[in-house]
Amino acid sequence: MNENKARRYALLSSKIIKGLASRNIEAFWAPTSEDALKTALSLVPKGARVTMGGCASAVEIGLVDALKRGAYEFIDRDAIEDKRAAMLAAYDADVYLSSANAITEDGVLVNIDGNANRVSAIAQGPRMVLFIIGVNKITPDLDSALKRARNVAAPINAQRFGLSTPCSSTGACADCKSPDCICCQILITRFSRHPGRIKVILVGQDLGF
Numbered sequence: 001m002n003e004n005k006a007r008r009y010a011l012l013s014s015k016i017i018k019g020l021a022s023r024n025i026e027a028f029w030a031p032t033s034e035d036a037l038k039t040a041l042s043l044v045p046k047g048a049r050v051t052m053g054g055c056a057s058a059v060e061i062g063l064v065d066a067l068k069r070g071a072y073e074f075i076d077r078d079a080i081e082d083k084r085a086a087m088l089a090a091y092d093a094d095v096y097l098s099s100a101n102a103i104t105e106d107g108v109l110v111n112i113d114g115n116a117n118r119v120s121a122i123a124q125g126p127r128m129v130l131f132i133i134g135v136n137k138i139t140p141d142l143d144s145a146l147k148r149a150r151n152v153a154a155p156i157n158a159q160r161f162g163l164s165t166p167c168s169s170t171g172a173c174a175d176c177k178s179p180d181c182i183c184c185q186i187l188i189t190r191f192s193r194h195p196g197r198i199k200v201i202l203v204g205q206d207l208g209f
């Protein structure tokens with residue numbers, strides 16, 4: 001990343017982390033993927049039951065590989081045939097890995113979902129939710145966060161999963177109600193009632209979509 005751009009994000013991270021702290025969400029700044037991996041592994045207790053909901057950012061920083069190789073019980077939902085069982089197992093996990101579709105400069109997290117397994121696990125169930133969020137997800141405010149989720153993240157994910165939605169063919173949201181819609185549920189996380197349950201690692205590089 002360009003040096004000035006990296007400096008801007010490093011400066012902005014203090015505001016975001018302060019905003020998250022005001023919402024009972026513990027946050028860490030990791031300038032690089034390597035730093036993010038170290039921080040994540042320091043937060044996940046050995047022996048923990050860990051799972052995730054399609055978190056490309058956790059894959060990109062090498063966290064999923066490290067957890068699969070390490071002394072953890074990694075629940076690989078893709079390897080479980082019974083999708084309902086995999087979904088229910090996630091609610092009882094010690095740690096749930098996720099990214100966010102957007103994060104505002106004052107620390108509000110925005111996530112959209114088709115099946116709602118991810119947003120429901122973020123809202124309730126797993127003992128800890130660990131977000132890995134690249135700086136490309138930062139938006140100035142809630143309105144722009146919702147727009148990013150619908151106009152950037154969703155079209156890319158719809159294309160990634162080969163879904164038949166207007167955004168997968170145009171690249172922009174048409175506020176559809178198509179059977180493949182991945183914007184069925186929109187979760188705005190503005191406060192965590194349970195201290196320590198939600199943690200965020202903000203990473204100084206682009207990750208995910």
Ligand code: SF4
Nearest residue numbers: 154167173174176183
């Ligand atoms: S077109 Fe449909 S699936 Fe695509 S972003 Fe809009 S609401 Fe979501």
